[in-house]
Structure formats: structure tokens, C-alpha cells
Amino acid sequence: MEFFLDTAEIDEVREIAAWGILDGVTTNPSLIKKSGRDFKQVVREIAEICDGPISAEVTALDTDGMVEQGRALKDELPPNVIIKVPCTPEGLAATKILSDQGIGVNVTLIFNASQAVMAAKAGAMYVSPFIGRIDDTGADGMDLIAEIMTIWDYYPELDTKVLAASIRNPMHILQAMQMGAHTATMPTKIFRQLVKHPLTDKGIQQFMDDWSEVEAAGKA
Numbered sequence: 001m002e003f004f005l006d007t008a009e010i011d012e013v014r015e016i017a018a019w020g021i022l023d024g025v026t027t028n029p030s031l032i033k034k035s036g037r038d039f040k041q042v043v044r045e046i047a048e049i050c051d052g053p054i055s056a057e058v059t060a061l062d063t064d065g066m067v068e069q070g071r072a073l074k075d076e077l078p079p080n081v082i083i084k085v086p087c088t089p090e091g092l093a094a095t096k097i098l099s100d101q102g103i104g105v106n107v108t109l110i111f112n113a114s115q116a117v118m119a120a121k122a123g124a125m126y127v128s129p130f131i132g133r134i135d136d137t138g139a140d141g142m143d144l145i146a147e148i149m150t151i152w153d154y155y156p157e158l159d160t161k162v163l164a165a166s167i168r169n170p171m172h173i174l175q176a177m178q179m180g181a182h183t184a185t186m187p188t189k190i191f192r193q194l195v196k197h198p199l200t201d202k203g204i205q206q207f208m209d210d211w212s213e214v215e216a217a218g219k220a
């Protein structure tokens with residue numbers, strides 16, 4: 001599974017990239033607003049740290065506007081930047097145009113399997129079902145991942161990657177991996193939670209305590 005970081009904070013990208021496991025980064029207008037910085041400059045800096053796919057989202061809602069913004073972003077930003085568009089009729093049309101021109105597209109805000117299939121047919125590089133937001137409605141977002149991956153199993157010619165998004169806890173990641181999702185994007189806190197375990201900390205402390213005794217005995 002590809003591990004993407006969902007952030008617009010450069011320090012967070014540096015932190016996770018230093019672990020040697022970062023495959024890509026996703027951003028969105030809300031994350032950019034939270035960072036308080038210039039959108040294109042943030043994306044440039046992220047792309048310098050991580051050489052995997054960096055999703056930069058358009059803000060236009062019409063097809064022509066999405067295509068124009070997508071082309072401009074590809075011209076102005078590093079080559080590993082891909083274009084993020086919403087799953088709307090206009091977004092699907094823009095996905096088809098951009099993908100036919102060799103521009104990678106991440107279709108976002110997917111909440112049912114039919115949206116994922118249509119985005120794949122339009123040529124999306126990634127489709128992003130939002131697990132956590134479905135959970136917020138009282139349904140189980142992981143059911144959507146299961147539905148999409150079942151469909152993908154029947155159509156091996158589909159090369160669109162399923163990107164589990166709106167991750168709220170480590171179990172979302174583990175379940176998505178078990179279901180065969182290709183990618184997951186998550187905030188920094190989830191990366192930290194995935195690598196953290198109290199028994200690991202306890203084991204390290206025990207080893208250090210024992211080693212201190214060894215060193216003390218050697219000096220005696």
C-alpha cells in the first residue's frame with residue numbers, strides 16, 4: 001500500500017519523509033487555508049521533499065475552469081504534481097480531458113462505488129473515497145472500500161488506484177490494507193499512531209536499563 005500524507009504543513013512533510021516511507025502527499029483548499037500560506041509555494045516545497053504524487057486541487061466548478069486550472073498547475077508546478085478534482089459531472093469531463101493529455105488526476109469527494117467506477121472510466125489516476133465523513137453519518141465508511149475493491153477485482157483492466165481518504169484512526173488504515181486498497185492518505189497524527197506501541201517503548205526501556213547495568217558492571 002502507498003502511504004500518503006494529508007497536509008499542507010511543510011514541517012510535517014519533512015518529518016514523515018525522513019522515516020523513508022512517504023509515497024505522496026494530498027492537499028486541499030481547507031488545508032492550504034489552515035497553513036496560511038500561498039498555495040503554489042506550499043505545493044512546490046512539498047514536491048521538493050517528496051518525489052511521489054502531490055495532489056493539488058482546483059477550485060473551479062465548471063469543466064472549462066477545471067481544465068484551465070489543471071493545465072496551469074501542471075505548467076507552473078513540479079512534474080510530480082497531479083490534479084485533484086471533485087466527483088461531479090463537470091469534474092468527470094475535466095478528468096477525461098486532462099487524463100487524455102497525460103495529466104494525472106485524483107478524483108476526490110467520492111461517497112459511493114458508482115462514483116468511483118465513473119471516475120475510473122474517465123481516466124482517473126486515483127479515486128478518493130472519504131471513509132471518515134461516511135462514518136460521521138452513522139454508516140460504515142469501510143463498507144464503501146469493500147464495495148469498490150470487489151468491483152475492481154472483477155475488472156482487472158482498471159488501473160485506477162483506490163485511495164482511502166478522510167482517515168480518522170489507525171484501524172481505517174489496517175482495514176483498508178486488508179481489503180486491498182492501493183493507497184491511503186492520512187494526517188501526521190495517524191502516521192505517529194501507526195508506529196507507536198507501548199510494548200515497543202517498554203522493550204526499549206528494558207534494553208536500556210539492562211545495558212546500563214552491563215556498563216556499570218564493566219566499570220566496577
